[in-house]
Amino acid sequence: GSELLKEERNASNVNVDQLATFLHTKDGRERKKRILKVLESEKAFDKSQNYFAGRIDRFETALKRAKRLRQLYVEQNWGTEERQVANELISEPLPYGLHESMFLITIRDQGSAEQHQKFLKPAENYEYIGCYAQTELGHGSNVRGLETTATWNPDDKTFTLHSPSLTASKWWIGSLGRMANHAVVMAQLVIAGKRYGPHPFVVHIRDMKTHQPLEGVHIGDIGPKFGYNTMDNGFLLFNNVKIPHIGMLSRFSSVDPKTNQYIRPSSPSLVYGTLTWVRSTIVMQAGGVLARGVTIATRYCAVRRQFQDRDAPEWEKGENQVLNYTMVQIRLLPLLAATFALHFTGKGMMQLYEANNRKIRQSKEASKDHARGAGPEETESSSDLLSDLHAISCGLKSLASSTAAEGLEVCRRACGGHGYSSFSGIGSYYADYLPTATWEGDNYMLTQQVARYLLKSARSVLKGNEPTNDTTAILSYFLSRQDQGAAFDILGDDADVVSAFAWRSAFLTFEALKHRDEQKRSWNSLLVDFYQLSKAHSQYMVVKSFYETLQASSTSSELDPDTQGLMHKLFRLYALHTLESEASEFYTSAAVTVRQIQLARSSAVMKLLEEIRPHAVRLVDSWDFPDWQLDSSLGRQDGKVYEDMFYRASELNPLNRVTVDPYPNSETLFRKDGSGELKSKL
Amino acid sequence: GSELLKEERNASNVNVDQLATFLHTKDGRERKKRILKVLESEKAFDKSQNYFAGRIDRFETALKRAKRLRQLYVEQNWGTEERQVANELISEPLPYGLHESMFLITIRDQGSAEQHQKFLKPAENYEYIGCYAQTELGHGSNVRGLETTATWNPDDKTFTLHSPSLTASKWWIGSLGRMANHAVVMAQLVIAGKRYGPHPFVVHIRDMKTHQPLEGVHIGDIGPKFGYNTMDNGFLLFNNVKIPHIGMLSRFSSVDPKTNQYIRPSSPSLVYGTLTWVRSTIVMQAGGVLARGVTIATRYCAVRRQFQDRDAPEWEKGENQVLNYTMVQIRLLPLLAATFALHFTGKGMMQLYEANNRKIRQSKEASKDHARGAGPEETESSSDLLSDLHAISCGLKSLASSTAAEGLEVCRRACGGHGYSSFSGIGSYYADYLPTATWEGDNYMLTQQVARYLLKSARSVLKGNEPTNDTTAILSYFLSRQDQGAAFDILGDDADVVSAFAWRSAFLTFEALKHRDEQKRSWNSLLVDFYQLSKAHSQYMVVKSFYETLQASSTSSELDPDTQGLMHKLFRLYALHTLESEASEFYTSAAVTVRQIQLARSSAVMKLLEEIRPHAVRLVDSWDFPDWQLDSSLGRQDGKVYEDMFYRASELNPLNRVTVDPYPNSETLFRKDGSGELKSKL
Numbered sequence A, B: 001g002s003e004l005l006k007e008e009r010n011a012s013n014v015n016v017d018q019l020a021t022f023l024h025t026k027d028g029r030e031r032k033k034r035i036l037k038v039l040e041s042e043k044a045f046d047k048s049q050n051y052f053a054g055r056i057d058r059f060e061t062a063l064k065r066a067k068r069l070r071q072l073y074v075e076q077n078w079g080t081e082e083r084q085v086a087n088e089l090i091s092e093p094l095p096y097g098l099h100e101s102m103f104l105i106t107i108r109d110q111g112s113a114e115q116h117q118k119f120l121k122p123a124e125n126y127e128y129i130g131c132y133a134q135t136e137l138g139h140g141s142n143v144r145g146l147e148t149t150a151t152w153n154p155d156d157k158t159f160t161l162h163s164p165s166l167t168a169s170k171w172w173i174g175s176l177g178r179m180a181n182h183a184v185v186m187a188q189l190v191i192a193g194k195r196y197g198p199h200p201f202v203v204h205i206r207d208m209k210t211h212q213p214l215e216g217v218h219i220g221d222i223g224p225k226f227g228y229n230t231m232d233n234g235f236l237l238f239n240n241v242k243i244p245h246i247g248m249l250s251r252f253s254s255v256d257p258k259t260n261q262y263i264r265p266s267s268p269s270l271v272y273g274t275l276t277w278v279r280s281t282i283v284m285q286a287g288g289v290l291a292r293g294v295t296i297a298t299r300y301c302a303v304r305r306q307f308q309d310r311d312a313p314e315w316e317k318g319e320n321q322v323l324n325y326t327m328v329q330i331r332l333l334p335l336l337a338a339t340f341a342l343h344f345t346g347k348g349m350m351q352l353y354e355a356n357n358r359k360i361r362q363s364k365e366a367s368k369d370h371a372r373g374a375g376p377e378e379t380e381s382s383s384d385l386l387s388d389l390h391a392i393s394c395g396l397k398s399l400a401s402s403t404a405a406e407g408l409e410v411c412r413r414a415c416g417g418h419g420y421s422s423f424s425g426i427g428s429y430y431a432d433y434l435p436t437a438t439w440e441g442d443n444y445m446l447t448q449q450v451a452r453y454l455l456k457s458a459r460s461v462l463k464g465n466e467p468t469n470d471t472t473a474i475l476s477y478f479l480s481r482q483d484q485g486a487a488f489d490i491l492g493d494d495a496d497v498v499s500a501f502a503w504r505s506a507f508l509t510f511e512a513l514k515h516r517d518e519q520k521r522s523w524n525s526l527l528v529d530f531y532q533l534s535k536a537h538s539q540y541m542v543v544k545s546f547y548e549t550l551q552a553s554s555t556s557s558e559l560d561p562d563t564q565g566l567m568h569k570l571f572r573l574y575a576l577h578t579l580e581s582e583a584s585e586f587y588t589s590a591a592v593t594v595r596q597i598q599l600a601r602s603s604a605v606m607k608l609l610e611e612i613r614p615h616a617v618r619l620v621d622s623w624d625f626p627d628w629q630l631d632s633s634l635g636r637q638d639g640k641v642y643e644d645m646f647y648r649a650s651e652l653n654p655l656n657r658v659t660v661d662p663y664p665n666s667e668t669l670f671r672k673d674g675s676g677e678l679k680s681k682l
């Protein structure tokens, strides 16, 4: 193994250090190194039994880690960025997870100053341990259908929380099952018999001393899951539980305790902004998630040898590295390209989002300073950009997390039999990642939002309005050129590749619009078209972001020309491989010809695979994952695949301390069970 | 839940009983009922803790079950069919698995009469517990690359088994890790310094009394896996272990102890036949595997309600069943169609295989009787059919197991958040099924065999040979019509749909041939084309089998006209949905026009979804899975989804017997751990 990876690295001139810095920045890389050193030296984070332990043990270990990690935050004075890196390195969901993300953020964003004082302080000190309880057994994506009620009692100025049915039980709530003593609960606000929709309430649920559920509160862990088993996702039922007036988070809407009147929300768009931000981070992380699988599979496929090449000359005796087979390359290398594509796209989204936020803040401040409203164009453009960003983030979240989840399984399978071993390190990571396709908006349903936005944009363009953002710009362009048709040189010109993706997206948008507005087809009958449309538009965004990153001056200053050239090849591989997989839409839209598509695969893509192949190992090296993070026999940096598999199987595996009685007529199952020994040795 | 499923069943006129009998036969259904009754009443098979237990406990329970099942085989006098049904109902890999399949079969098929006496007898009595040790740490698919040697010692007429390196360690061997006391070992036969390739040896590996490994034998379990954790896949290293001459299974080849000469294999085609048979069973089972997921998801999506339809009239207040959303239908209903398609295809293959075997046997007997060889046409046609069957079984195994594995994940995801719970019953089943894509021929590599066969057939047709089977027939037809082109009425005529699939397969075959024979492209550079070609041909086979099943007279006599009509719709849905997903190959080959494809999706497929939707629940009912087998909250026959989720989470979940200390600065993790109580209660 070692020599093969050494040879691979010798045969490529990619400057790994430079590319790694380009991807992660110098600060980011140093931070990671620093934190890794701390974690590696802590006994609590020893990973050696991770793949062997059952759920209870894993949860116990995770709790130990969560506690130690929190202590480290304090001891080492780690801020948000450090904390995130530490969690990525540890690579398993920890029981404080939802406390640290959703509980704190929701109180911070939606609580009043008084509520910050009362709830946020003890929460930041981990005296209150919280969770975010929105989903119910019967309702998830349809938040408006939630059944839990919070009824205002004008007499004693309290709310009564109640679960009127079994399906009203909160369900899936992370950190609730065993951990939390408080919860943010989304419940239907009811005042004087009238419903005002779901609102957030902070509810005390377990005793601070005994940690037993309070009266009227029924809580538990929801049981084992496909992955995420180090987290105690829980259920929660209320039997008429009273909470004080201050429990309703009141920054945006509230109940006036004097008049008993509902006070309407002022600016819901802030929440909408947070969602956009969260989705952008999912897009960027999807690149890294996929890169783990690609790193493991690429290294292993460079070490794994199987068969001689059928056309190899007689004297070439050695077996072929399986990474040399084109059928392995076509599975892994486009995914390698996708890791970069998603990373750049997510990063771009986050920058846009921040820039836009700054703009909004500035215009707000300006309006304060000058004691007058911002000029109409200013507000217009930033809010147009925001709704563009919002829609795009929905589509990209869906595309990116599906690509990463499905790509991980492709990587696992590319490793043949050994991919199925837990020691491959892909399986458990895949299992933990999967819910990303379902939460923060189910990947299928999100596409409806993208379609809605594109239809709206198309209507505006059809009315003759001037383009205000990229989306309306490509739609206008399409309209103007519709009758001449397109002639994109997808094989010769990178900018034309981007244009072909734009063209297809615009074509599908106007097709969908025709169905909806002219043919008056029902919304439901168009969901499949909307899904395709969202995918098409999101792929356009990814291709465009990748292209723009390569055009940016920072790129040419940070990367040497050879590496830039290679990144261009990865761009083309991503784009042309996608184009080929979606071929039929490309020619139905007349963006390309049949001949172009044929050439795209049979010559362009195959040639790119050949050109990128020698650099594959160095390219994954530049993702810069420490072995400790990957925890994978197959993905080891040094290629000692077989030694590590053997070591783990024979030295760390508790089942080997069991002697069975194998004969069917004997009642004895285990003659000797020493499987506990390994655990107690830790 | 209950009422919704009742309504579903009321709204469809599918005769579930009739269709179930058509799929599984009357005998098969009665057998299943009988066996289910036995298993359900046995404490050993109680499934209630399956989803909660860790690996050691699961393995222990599985061992208990394996033993009890073996006792039942004897007590109840269960034959092969009964045993298979019992295993399907239990639905988890059991530790005797490889003993019962590969170990016994290999000795039976490849052993001499003397060896049957010595090895098979005690193996059938479960005194010898065996496994099949072929794969090594360093070699799996490339069997010729195995490193373990079996060296003939002329002096004492023994073989020495040896593992010359770490990578020579046997690996992945089912039932070896803890269970087996014997192994069939594939090792390189060496006589007088010369290698004769891999051959099978029966080796005694653990002491019959102490169950400890014998001297020079190093064995262990290879550790946890993505699934299959109730099986003890193991490793095995030999340090110069001697076995007697009788250890080499000698039906087909052997070493003459007197002359020390190698005796060449007589008829390797028998083994080749077994492989074909095994692959055909995988195809047929793939239908059933997928049907489990589709059953669970369809029932759940009929119970799950979320949102109101956007276009629903004001007065329609209730939420929509998610199965009504076309975006859910397009994910589930084509898979529902695929369950039938794969079932019929596998069944057809197995019948062909058996018919062909009968023919061979007859001609052999005839040749014995008449003391002369069979007429040349007879042997020709049956061996031609056999090689056709063999190639087709490779392609279909690949297509079918990929479809089933990937389809299960689609089903899981269609269930939204609850699909991620272990109680969905899809996740663990998916995890256990996945290796089917890798073993019995890796799904990607198998496609090379299909391509090789198609190229050979095409060369024969080009030479002007008369077609001898369906493959050469469609290739000839394509050649003869190539210059006129095709005009298939895919939307109006079912037979034309089949022809369009045949046309595309033939087109791709001749394209590949051009690349290989005219352009002299390397084998490796064509692997991706071969993969597509194999997929195309296999899809043709599936579409053809489905069509032929519907044309068969037995079908029209066993199914009422309405159900037949519905099956026709499922056929069209499977075919047109596949056609649309592979659209670009269909028009590159000029089998269809762009317009036809557009219509296929936007009108034909969408219309079929609408027509099949009302019958979805009854259609999955006819797959006839008992609740006990599915072990799924979401897939319950009675629709009591939420009640069952809640029951399992709150009553059966051991984590809820743990009280944690949640505060980061406390060293205590669990204040109280009663999680063992549930286990001991069993």
Ligand SMILES: Cc1cc2nc3c(=O)[nH]c(=O)nc-3n(C[C@H](O)[C@H](O)[C@H](O)COP(=O)(O)OP(=O)(O)OC[C@H]3O[C@@H](n4cnc5c(N)ncnc54)[C@H](O)[C@@H]3O)c2cc1C
Binding pocket: A098, A132, A133, A134, A135, A138, A139, A140, A141, A142, A171, A172, A173, A174, A228, A233, A435, A438, A439, A440, A441, A442, A444, A445, A527, B304, B306, B307, B322, B325, B327, B328, B413, B414, B415, B416, B417, B418, B420
């Ligand atoms: C591991 C995990 C952790 C979680 N943690 C939390 C947490 O901490 N707090 C919390 O509040 N929640 C949490 N959740 C819940 C999560 O947010 C929901 O599961 C998610 O929003 C999906 O909702 P659902 O399960 O109701 O799906 P459903 O809406 O029931 O979806 C079922 C199916 O119907 C389809 N569908 C539904 N509506 C439509 C429509 N209108 N059009 C087309 N198709 C439709 C979906 O695509 C899907 O295929 C968690 C979930 C998981 C899996």
Ligand SMILES: Cc1cc2nc3c(=O)[nH]c(=O)nc-3n(C[C@H](O)[C@H](O)[C@H](O)COP(=O)(O)OP(=O)(O)OC[C@H]3O[C@@H](n4cnc5c(N)ncnc54)[C@H](O)[C@@H]3O)c2cc1C
Binding pocket: A304, A306, A307, A322, A325, A327, A328, A413, A414, A415, A416, A417, A418, A420, B098, B132, B133, B134, B135, B138, B139, B140, B141, B142, B171, B172, B173, B174, B228, B233, B435, B438, B439, B440, B441, B442, B444, B445, B527
């Ligand atoms: C759960 C499980 C149980 C098993 N049980 C047993 C058992 O009881 N006994 C036993 O002997 N074995 C067993 N096996 C082993 C199994 O048969 C092998 O894992 C399987 O044959 C695949 O071989 P491999 O792992 O060497 O894959 P590899 O050949 O190493 O494949 C690695 C990758 O290279 C690709 N590749 C390899 N060669 C080529 C080529 N020529 N052209 C193109 N691509 C190529 C493959 O597609 C794959 O992506 C088991 C495996 C599993 C997972």
